[in-house]
Amino acid sequence: MQIVYSADHARQHGRGELTDGRLMPVVEKPARAEMVLKRAQEVGLGDIMPPRDFGREALVRIHRPDYLAFLEGAWAEWEAERGGETDCLPLIWPVRNLRAVCPTHIDGKVSYYALDAGTPITPGTWTAARASANVAMTAADLVADGTRAAFALGRPPGHHATADQLGGYCFLNNAALAAQRLLDRGAERVAVLDVDYHHGNGTQAIFEDRADVLFCSLHADPKQEFPYFLGHADETGTGAGEGYTVNAPLPWGTTAEAWMAALERLCQRIESYAPDALVVSLGVDTYKGDPISRFALDTSDFPPIGARLAKLALPTTFVMEGGYAVEEIGVNAVGVLQGFEGG
Numbered sequence: 001m002q003i004v005y006s007a008d009h010a011r012q013h014g015r016g017e018l019t020d021g022r023l024m025p026v027v028e029k030p031a032r033a034e035m036v037l038k039r040a041q042e043v044g045l046g047d048i049m050p051p052r053d054f055g056r057e058a059l060v061r062i063h064r065p066d067y068l069a070f071l072e073g074a075w076a077e078w079e080a081e082r083g084g085e086t087d088c089l090p091l092i093w094p095v096r097n098l099r100a101v102c103p104t105h106i107d108g109k110v111s112y113y114a115l116d117a118g119t120p121i122t123p124g125t126w127t128a129a130r131a132s133a134n135v136a137m138t139a140a141d142l143v144a145d146g147t148r149a150a151f152a153l154g155r156p157p158g159h160h161a162t163a164d165q166l167g168g169y170c171f172l173n174n175a176a177l178a179a180q181r182l183l184d185r186g187a188e189r190v191a192v193l194d195v196d197y198h199h200g201n202g203t204q205a206i207f208e209d210r211a212d213v214l215f216c217s218l219h220a221d222p223k224q225e226f227p228y229f230l231g232h233a234d235e236t237g238t239g240a241g242e243g244y245t246v247n248a249p250l251p252w253g254t255t256a257e258a259w260m261a262a263l264e265r266l267c268q269r270i271e272s273y274a275p276d277a278l279v280v281s282l283g284v285d286t287y288k289g290d291p292i293s294r295f296a297l298d299t300s301d302f303p304p305i306g307a308r309l310a311k312l313a314l315p316t317t318f319v320m321e322g323g324y325a326v327e328e329i330g331v332n333a334v335g336v337l338q339g340f341e342g343g
């Protein structure tokens with residue numbers, strides 16, 4: 001399987017995320033991608049190629065220009081205001097009884113464009129996020145050119161990012177950009193399947209009113225888990241997109257048996273949609289040893305996921321999302337890909 005990778009991911013390395021009531025060391029760190037790359041090379045998964053730069057015209061197919069301008073300039077504004085010793089994080093949000101009018105001060109702007117305080121903007125964030133987006137679109141292009149499957153080994157992840165908001169360690173929605181690229185290359189319908197432990201609120205929001213992308217996700221119940229405010233089963237799409245969003249929220253402690261049963265239901269929905277291509281938001285934080293997650297899949301449960309996806313017989317673009325058990329992230333993520341290939 002072709003792998004697309006850029007070392008520019010290492011330019012995103014936050015100094016802290018606000019969680020559990022304190023600024024904690026970030027879990028979304030460069031070692032994650034390096035461990036997956038190492039495992040892919042150990043097993044000879046496939047050739048590794050650098051991304052092509054698709055430029056801003058590809059990003060605006062999914063993201064708002066004002067948001068892209070904010071991302072590009074945020075660090076410089078923050079540094080000018082505060083110096084470079086801390087990362088750029090928000091501190092107030094336009095919630096109920098406030099107005100979402102974009103402020104001019106960086107504290108207000110980062111709050112307007114962010115959904116949480118766990119996603120630090122650093123000097124290298126814009127470079128790393130664009131590289132990750134280009135990695136995903138390069139992988140999608142390989143699939144559009146006829147490759148059966150490709151793996152976008154990128155970070156930062158993307159599925160929490162909306163058209164104009166960062167959050168959940170995400171800045172640009174790599175999976176949404178990959179899906180849009182496949183449509184722009186001639187696909188009429190694309191299915192996005194999100195297997196990350198967390199709901200892909202960004203991907204859902206981006207495609208919720210569209211019938212040309214089916215969004216399916218199985219994830220920790222938002223009543224209990226981040227992102228808390230999207231991902232319920234009654235969210236089925238809006239307008240022309242009614243019926244093209246499918247959520248399967250699952251409780252803490254979900255075992256492989258229950259998880260695979262939910263996956264089966266989503267695969268059958270994908271089969272009935274009969275898409276031209278599949279994009280998989282591949283998070284492996286469903287692993288029982290994941291430090292921030294509470295499902296119970298074991299390493300041996302990951303290859304069967306890939307094997308089931310292979311039975312969909314669709315050109316497939318795998319886009320790396322989450323997974324924080326750094327010692328096992330490689331064997332778990334590559335396990336899905338080996339299972340897909342019949343290995």
Ligand SMILES: NCCCNCCCCCC(O)(O)C(F)(F)F
Pocket residue numbers: 019020028118157158159160168169170196197198199226283285292321322323
């Ligand atoms: N105490 C735990 C706090 C958790 N805070 C944020 C969790 C973000 C999850 C990100 C992800 O895994 O969904 C992605 F795929 F985007 F990387």
Ligand SMILES: [Zn+2]
Pocket residue numbers: 196197198283285321322323
């Ligand atoms: Zn996750």
